[in-house]
Amino acid sequence: MGEVIGEVLPLALGVAISPIPIIAAILMLLSPKARGTSLGFLLGWVLGIVVAVVVFTLLSAFLPEAGADAPKPVAGVIKIVLGLLLLVLAVRQWRSRPKDGVEPALPKWMSAIDTMTAGRGFALGFVLAAVNPKNLLMGVAAGVAIGGDAPGVGTSVVGIIVYTVIAASTVAVPVIAFLLAAQRMATPLEALRGWLTRNNATVMAVLLLIIGVVVVGKGIANFS
Template sequence: MGSAIGEILPLALGVAISPIPIIAAILMLLSPKAIGTSVGFLVGWVLGIVVAVVVFTLLSSLIPASDPDAAKPVAGVIKIVLGLALLFLALRQWRGRPAAGAPAALPKWMSAIDSMTAVRGLLLGFVLSAVNPKNLLMGVAAGVAIGASGLDTGGVIVVTVVFVVIAASSVAVPVVAYLVAGARLQTPLERLRGWLEHNNATVMSILLLVIGVVVIGKGLASF
């Protein structure tokens, strides 16, 4: 189980550190319907992570079982392909980063956050975690790692829970903190939002580069 957790940790951190969902959660916390939309977004975010990792864990578990010490070429090829896809996204993020002093380009849907309902927040959270290409690739890689680990059902559940908790933490922490501290967090949240908006592309490109290299390395080790 320890090796499986070691494999999914960088992937879970990759999902957690994604700036766009954090910015969305902060904007919701600063909106007129802060509690309803942010809680809905958190529920959708967690649900999307769970669906992505569980679906691909089940699919990867269909790969024929082999000796734990034997090579796993199918899982290795899948990991290498996923790692290359992450490197491609890292390059796109780096090339799309704003020039020095220029405002960062953010998704147009963020301007509609003030009028969002809890249901729309939930749907947005689900889409960003389960459908967004960057997070989906990391969910797929985690599912492949868990499904090919050879763990029993209990072990798979534990590793999956670890992945979900870490991956969801970056959205869960500000939402839960706001529920506890309320308006006292407004100024720190504004500062964090500004920093993330300006450094979104740089953070994601470096993050995807590191995780892509790690996933490719794990894939090569499967041969």
């Protein structure tokens, strides 16, 4: 079990420390329909994470079986490819950094957050969690790690829960905190939104670089 949790921790952090969904959640919390929209977004975010990791955990059952200490070349190749793709995304994020004095560009859909309903918030959360290319790569890697290395159903379930809780935490914490103390959270949330907006590309580039190297390393280890 420890090996599985060790595999999924960096991947879950890669999903958790994603500025765009955190910024989206904060904007919803500062919108006129804060309660309904943010809760819908959080539910969609959690469901998207669960669906992605469960689907790829189940698909990993089709990988060739190997003993606990035997090489796993197929899983190794998959992890190396996923790690390299993450490194490519890291380079793209780094090159997209705004120049000094230039206001960072955010997705156009964020301008419509003030008018979103709970249903649209749910759909947006699900898409960002399950369909976004970066998060999808994390889900694939986590599914391969859980399904390929887990000795039983119980360990797989624990791995999925750990991955989901950590990956969803950075959206869940501000939403829950705001619902409990809306007036006190408004100013800190606005400050956090501004920082994430300015440093989005840099944060993601460094994060993807680190996780990509880790995943490639895990893949290489599967050959020995």
